Every structure is written in C-alpha cells, then in structure tokens.
Amino acid sequence: xxxxxxxxxxxxxxxxxxxxxxxxxxxxxxxxxxxxxxxxxxxxxxxxxxxxxxxxxxxxxxxxxxxxxxxxxxxxxxxxxxxxxxxxxxxxxxxxxxxxxxxxxxxxxxxxxxxxxxxxxxxxxxxxxxxxxxxxxxxxxxxxxxxxxxxxxxxxxxxxxxxxxxxxxxxxxxxxxxxxxxxxxxxxxxxxxxxxxxxxxxxxxxxxxxxxxxxxxxxxxxxxxxxxxxxxxxxxxxxxxxxxxxxxxxxxxxxxxxxxxxxxxxxxxxxxxxxxxxxxxxxxxxxxxxxxxxxxxxxxxxxxxxxxxxxxxxxxxxxxxxxxxxxxxxxxxxxxxxxxxxxxxxxxxxxxxxxxxxxxxxxxxxxxxxxxxxxxxxxxxxxxxxxxxxxxxxxxxxxxxxxxxxxxxxxxxxxxxxxxxxxxxxxxxxxxxxxxxxxxxxxxxxxxxxxxxxxxxxxxxxxxxxxxxxxxxxxxxxxxxxxxxxxxxxxxxxxxxxxxxxxxxxxxxxxxxxxxxxxxxxxxxxxxxxxxxxxxxxxxxxxxxxxxxxxxxxxxxxxxxxxxxxxxxxxxxxxxxxxxxxxxxxxxxxxxxxxxxxxxxxxxxxxxxxxxxxxxxxxxxxxxxxxxxxxxxxxxxxxxxxxxxxxxxxxxxxxxxxxxxxxxxxxxxxxxxxxxxxxxxxxxxxxxxxxxxxxxxxxxxxxxxxxxxxxxxxxxxxxxxx
DNA sequence: TATAGATGTTTTTTT
DNA sequence: AACATCTATA
Numbered sequence: 001x002x003x004x005x006x007x008x009x010x011x012x013x014x015x016x017x018x019x020x021x022x023x024x025x026x027x028x029x030x031x032x033x034x035x036x037x038x039x040x041x042x043x044x045x046x047x048x049x050x051x052x053x054x055x056x057x058x059x060x061x062x063x064x065x066x067x068x069x070x071x072x073x074x075x076x077x078x079x080x081x082x083x084x085x086x087x088x089x090x091x092x093x094x095x096x097x098x099x100x101x102x103x104x105x106x107x108x109x110x111x112x113x114x115x116x117x118x119x120x121x122x123x124x125x126x127x128x129x130x131x132x133x134x135x136x137x138x139x140x141x142x143x144x145x146x147x148x149x150x151x152x153x154x155x156x157x158x159x160x161x162x163x164x165x166x167x168x169x170x171x172x173x174x175x176x177x178x179x180x181x182x183x184x185x186x187x188x189x190x191x192x193x194x195x196x197x198x199x200x201x202x203x204x205x206x207x208x209x210x211x212x213x214x215x216x217x218x219x220x221x222x223x224x225x226x227x228x229x230x231x232x233x234x235x236x237x238x239x240x241x242x243x244x245x246x247x248x249x250x251x252x253x254x255x256x257x258x259x260x261x262x263x264x265x266x267x268x269x270x271x272x273x274x275x276x277x278x279x280x281x282x283x284x285x286x287x288x289x290x291x292x293x294x295x296x297x298x299x300x301x302x303x304x305x306x307x308x309x310x311x312x313x314x315x316x317x318x319x320x321x322x323x324x325x326x327x328x329x330x331x332x333x334x335x336x337x338x339x340x341x342x343x344x345x346x347x348x349x350x351x352x353x354x355x356x357x358x359x360x361x362x363x364x365x366x367x368x369x370x371x372x373x374x375x376x377x378x379x380x381x382x383x384x385x386x387x388x389x390x391x392x393x394x395x396x397x398x399x400x401x402x403x404x405x406x407x408x409x410x411x412x413x414x415x416x417x418x419x420x421x422x423x424x425x426x427x428x429x430x431x432x433x434x435x436x437x438x439x440x441x442x443x444x445x446x447x448x449x450x451x452x453x454x455x456x457x458x459x460x461x462x463x464x465x466x467x468x469x470x471x472x473x474x475x476x477x478x479x480x481x482x483x484x485x486x487x488x489x490x491x492x493x494x495x496x497x498x499x500x501x502x503x504x505x506x507x508x509x510x511x512x513x514x515x516x517x518x519x520x521x522x523x524x525x526x527x528x529x530x531x532x533x534x535x536x537x538x539x540x541x542x543x544x545x546x547x548x549x550x551x552x553x554x555x556x557x558x559x560x561x562x563x564x565x566x567x568x569x570x571x572x573x574x575x576x577x578x579x580x581x582x583x584x585x586x587x588x589x590x591x592x593x594x595x596x597x598x599x600x601x602x603x604x605x606x607x608x609x610x611x612x613x614x615x616x617x618x619x620x621x622x623x624x625x626x627x628x629x630x631x632x633x634x635x636x637x638x639x640x641x642x643x644x645x646x647x648x649x650x651x652x653x654x655x656x657x658x659x660x661x662x663x664x665x666x667x668x669x670x671x672x673x674x675x676x677x678x679x680x681x682x683x684x685x686x687x688x689x690x691x692x693x694x695x696x697x698x699x700x701x702x703x704x705x706x707x708x709x710x711x712x713x714x715x716x717x718x719x720x721x722x
Numbered sequence: 723t724a725t726a727g728a729t730g731t732t733t734t735t736t737t
Numbered sequence: 738a739a740c741a742t743c744t745a746t747a
Contacts, residue, residue, distance in 0.1 A: 063737080064737085116736085188737050253735080256735085256736065256737080355735075356734050357735085358734090358738095412723095415724065418723090419724075420723085458723095541737095543737090560734085560736095561735080562734090563736085581734090584734055586734070600735080622733090623732060623733075623738065624739080625738090
C-alpha cells in the first residue's frame with residue numbers, strides 16, 4: 001500500500017504524530033505548525049494503514065468552518081465522500097445524535113433549536129412570569145448563568161436553592177427549563193447536556209457508539225468546556241483511542257466555559273498518553289514569530305513550547321498611530337491598495353482583523369468608497385436578521401404549534417390587531433390550564449365570550465391563517481412553502497409598503513431565504529430521514545450562515561480575531577490596538593482574563609505569513625461617544641527592534657516651503673498630536689481634536705476655550721504648542 | 723390597539 | 738450610533 005502521499009509532506013515531528021502506534025495521544029501544536037494537517041493525516045493513516053474503517057472515526061472541532069475543512073481534507077485523503085463519516089462540531093454531532101434518538105433523549109421528534117437571541121427572549125418571558133425584578137437580575141446575566149451551569153453539566157435541581165442569591169437564579173433556571181420542555185425546544189448548551197444525559201441513561205446506546213467509534217480525534221482541545229469533556233469521555237470508550245490536538249497559547253474561549261486545564265486533565269484521565277510537540281512553524285517570518293513568542297512569554301502557567309522557524313527574517317512589523325478610526329481605515333486601505341497594485345497581491349491574501357464586530361463598519365465604508373471588494377465574516381449573520389427570524393418563526397410554528405417562543409414572536413408581526421392585552425389573556429389562560437399559547441388560543445377562540453369580539457376575531461383569523469398555511473403547503477417543496485408563508489402572512493406586503501432602503505434590503509433577504517431553502521433541499525439528500533423543514537430550521541440555528549452569501553470574488557477578508565483562529569494570510573492588518581478595546585476594558589481587571597486577551601493578540605499576530613501591520617487610533621467613536629485612547633499594552637510588549645513606527649504624529653508644513661517647492665524648512669514645520677493644547681493668535685488656547693490631510697494641505701480641528709470648535713488650514717494657522 | 727417619539731442601554735468574542 | 742423598550746396620544 002502506498003502511503004507516501006500521507007507521509008511525505010510531513011516533517012519528522014508531524015510524522016511521529018501521524019504514525020504513532022495505537023493508544024492515546026496529545027499533540028501540543030504551536031501556531032502554524034501544521035496541526036490540522038496532522039489531524040487529518042492521522043485520520044487517513046488509521047484507515048489506510050491501521051485497518052480502521054471510516055465508520056470507526058469520530059472527529060470533532062468547534063466551528064463549522066473548521067469542521068467543513070476537516071471533512072473535506074479527510075474525504076480527499078481517503079478518496080471517499082458521504083455522510084457516513086462522523087466529522088463535525090460538538091453541537092452539530094450532538095444534534096445528529098439527538099435527532100436519531102429523540103425518544104431516548106426525551107424530546108419530541110420535531111424539536112427545534114433556540115439561538116442566543118431566542119434564548120434571551122424566553123428567559124425574559126419566564127422572568128416576567130415569575131415576577132423577578134429585571135433591574136436586580138439583568139436578563140443577560142441570568143442567561144449567562146443558565147448557560148454556565150449547563151456547560152458545567154449542572155441542572156437546576158443540582159443547585160443550592162436555599163441560598164437566596166443562587167436560589168433565585170436556580171428558580172429561573174428551573175422555570176426556563178420547563179418552558180423549553182413544554183415548547184419542545186433546546187438551546188445550544190442543552191444539545192450537549194441532553195446528549196450526555198441520554199448516553200448516561202441508555203447504556204445500550206452508549207455501548208453501541210463506543211464500539212463504533214474506535215478512534216476519536218479532537219481539534220482545538222484547549223477550547224473544550226466541562227460538558228464537552230464529559231461528552232468525549234463517554235463516547236470514547238475503554239476500547240477507543242483518543243487523539244487530541246491543542247495549543248494552550250491559543251485558548252480564547254474561557255468566557256464561554258472553555259477550560260485549558262482539560263489538556264492536563266486529559267493526560268491524567270487517559271493513562272499512557274503519548275505527548276508530542278509540534279514546535280516548528282511553517283507559516284510566519286522570523287520577525288513575526290519572534291514578536292509572537294515575546295508577547296506570549298509574559299503569560300504564566302503555560303505548558304511551554306518554543307516555536308521556531310527556518311524562514312527568513314522578513315520585514316519589520318509596521319505600526320501606525322492613527323488620529324481616529326477613519327484615519328486608521330484610510331491607512332489600512334491605502335496600504336493594502338498599494339500592495340495589491342504594486343506587488344500583485346491578491347485581495348484575498350489580505351485580512352483585516354479586529355477585536356469586536358463593531359469595528360468592521362469603518363473599514364467597510366473606506367473599502368466601499370474605493371470600490372474594493374471585501375467580505376465580512378461573522379457579525380450579524382444571515383439567519384439572525386430580524387425579518388429572517390420572523391419568517392422562520394412562522395415555519396417553526398408550522399412544524400410545532402406548541403413552540404410558544406415562536407408564536408410570541410409573530411402573533412402580531414405584521415400587526416393584525418392582536419395587542420398586548422390579548423396576548424396577556426392568552427398567557428394567563430395557558431398558565432392556568434398548563435397548556436401552550438397555541439392551545440390557549442384555540443380554546444379562547446372557540447369559547448364564546450372568551451375574548452372581546454374584535455380581539456376574538458383577530459385571534460381566530462391568526463389561528464386559521466396558521467392552520468390554513470399548514471394544510472395548503474404541507475406537501476409543497478420547502479422553497480414554495482416559505483414563499484407562501486412570506487406572502488400569505490403579510491410579511492412581504494408589510495415590508496413592501498415601506499419604501500425605505502432598509503425595507504428593500506429586508507425584502508431581498510426574504511427572497512434570499514427562499515433561494516437558500518431551495519438549495520438546501522437539493523443538497524441535503526443525506527439526512528433524508530429528517531423532515532426537510534425541521535432539517536432546514538436546524539441548519540439555520542446551528543450554522544447561522546455567514547455575512548454575505550456568494551460573490552466568490554477576490555475579496556479582502558474582514559473578521560474578528562476569534563473567527564480568524566485557524567486561518568492564515570500573507571498580509572494581516574491588526575487594527576484597534578488600544579487600551580480598553582484590546583485588551584477590552586472588561587478584561588483588564590482580572591489577570592486571568594487579561595492573559596486570555598494576550599492569547600488573542602498572539603492568535604492575531606500568528607495569522608500573518610509575510611507582513612504584519614498594527615494600527616491604533618488616538619481617538620475613537622464608540623457607542624456614539626468620542627474617547628481618547630492610548631496604545632495597547634500589547635504594542636509595548638513587542639520587541640521594539642522588530643517594530644517600525646510609520647509615523648505617529650501629524651506634521652504640518654509652512655506655506656513658504658509649500659509654495660516654493662523647495663526643501664522644507666524645519667523652522668516652519670510643526671507636529672501635533674490629538675489632545676494637545678495649542679495657542680492661536682486670535683482664538684487663544686484650545687485642544688487639537690482632529691486632523692485631515694497632510695503636509696501643506698492639512699487641516700486641523702481645534703476646540704478653543706472661548707471661540708469654540710474650528711477647522712483651520714494648519715499651514716496658515718500659526719499654531720503653537722503649549 | 724397602533725404608532726411616534728422619548729428614553730434607556732450597550733459594554734466583546736460564538737455554537 | 739444603533740437598538741430595544743417604554744410612554745403618550747390618537
């Protein structure tokens with residue numbers, strides 16, 4: 001058997017990992033050391049050399065993107081393709097198990113999945129029913145609490161109900177679970193927890209999967225949380241070999257319960273684990289790697305790795321101190337244009353990375369102004385848009401009338417005369433009789449005098465609308481079904497009346513939804529045993545869909561540092577390195593959280609292959625508020641010798657030098673930084689707020705104590721620094 | 723009950 | 738700035 005294609009592309013350390021004898025293995029793999037390659041080649045090795053079948057493999061990661069790539073690479077190495085291969089995300093695979101064994105899991109066959117927003121709304125609903133004070137107990141906090149408990153594998157009844165603080169939260173948790181149960185919905189964390197409980201309670205199922213999954217492979221193991229660890233321990237039985245890959249320096253999901261300690265725990269729990277290290281980096285220049293190593297060395301409690309490269313030193317890291325976020329975007333876009341035009345770089349070779357999604361806007365505007373194609377990953381995703389979720393809520397109701405969360409969302413969207421008063425009556429009736437809102441609606445509609453005439457008619461029309469839609473479209477293709485729903489419910493007409501651009505966008509999104517459903521039904525022949533509507537709704541919740549669909553043009557890539565993990569680009573712009581933004585102000589107090597921010601910076605730096613450019617803005621508008629900022633501590637933590645500061649300050653050239661075209665006379669040159677105090681002959685003292693342009697054409701905005709805010713042509717303003 | 727306008731809240735990252 | 742939620746008014 002010729003396995004040279006599996007082995008030849010590997011270095012000795014990688015080869016050792018891929019060809020390791022049977023048994024457990026922990027691969028500590030630094031950034032850019034080829035860990036995904038090792039994982040996929042290991043999977044192929046097990047089948048082609050060790051006699052396993054694809055059926056014996058279970059391969060897990062965290063993000064849909066990573067899972068898709070892993071699947072594609074394994075399939076290509078094995079020359080197979082099909083859904084028999086269990087490769088996916090923790091949540092996706094759990095979902096698959098729960099669909100297959102819904103009865104054992106105690107779920108209705110058509111259970112639906114709540115995304116974070118759905119979950120928050122439901123928690124809020126429950127809190128109102130329980131009359132919990134939302135000022136004392138913020139909804140988000142309760143939502144976070146519930147998820148944290150689930151991520152740790154704890155149910156409401158496991159909590160201490162005597163303690164007044166956690167007792168109150170446990171009460172909400174319990175009521176929320178009850179609401180989910182009666183509506184037949186599960187949240188993300190529940191997918192994991194329910195799967196674990198199902199396997200614990202059904203040993204015949206557990207035995208079946210343990211016998212099947214002889215080889216369990218896990219990528220990004222440092223991101224596993226408590227319940228995911230339990231999940232793996234269950235599915236990987238005593239006869240199974242577990243092969244895990246991870247990097248403690250890239251652990252950036254602590255906020256959602258990830259435990260780096262799971263790496264160490266694994267070594268203890270799985271005896272005779274072979275520990276391997278991949279320390280040679282094939283991705284970045286020596287400069288970039290040195291910078292990353294120096295930065296991450298400040299963190300404590302590392303498992304310890306020394307990344308090295310045989311590559312070139314490469315160019316220094318560029319640092320640009322922008323005046324504000326517009327200037328930052330201008331710098332980035334001009335630089336990337338120059339690189340694309342002069343060096344023939346593809347636009348898709350360039351990534352702009354930032355800490356928070358809100359930062360994408362300024363870059364989008366700057367790119368759009370210059371007609372440069374770009375693609376934003378993450379942010380508000382397709383299936384999370386309000387109009388899409390409205391349409392999906394109707395579909396959820398068609399699939400399951402008891403889905404009260406879905407019903408509440410659309411019972412009066414678009415408005416059809418069912419106001420708060422009527423809905424409140426519905427809730428009371430539902431609560432009294434212990435039934436869903438839908439059942440309560442049916443009951444009230446059929447009971448004479450149950451509601452005032454006007455409300456009763458409106459509600460009856462709604463009930464008939466839903467039942468009618470169901471009857472008429474039950475056998476239709478998914479896309480036609482959605483088309484009918486959008487039209488008949490009045491969603492389209494409602495938006496059509498509004499002539500605004502935003503409404504137009506929403507209409508286009510609804511059309512896009514119909515197209516997406518059509519494509520989905522065509523491609524998704526694999527899980528034929530699942531009802532197409534249910535499958536589509538699950539797809540919408542689990543893979544919310546990326547920002548913009550299509551346009552596989554050559555695009556500049558914009559994304560958060562979190563979504564950049566696992567990717568690499570020849571050129572990386574790391575933007576917004578300011579104290580308060582990155583590291584985020586919420587994370588600077590606690591050392592542990594600050595270290596996670598530093599790991600995030602490490603992830604960002606190590607995405608770059610050739611060129612790394614770092615920017616920050618001295619002044620940034622956030623939440624409508626202007627704030628001065630100082631450079632991130634992470635900039636100071638880089639070795640100064642590796643950093644080339646482009647120009648931190650704004651320079652103004654005098655009119656004489658500009659007019660004559662001769663050399664600039666130092667005497668007429670001045671430099672100003674934002675926030676600096678200046679003196680003007682007529683307006684008196686003021687503070688520099690903003691700058692625009694450069695050299696003789698530069699304009700400068702000054703807020704004078706007495707004369708107010710003015711824009712001045714800097715060359716003629718004769719400002720003096722004080 | 724519907725709507726416009728006021729008021730208050732974001733505080734980050736994702737399945 | 739953008740959005741959700743509340744309030745006053747028709």
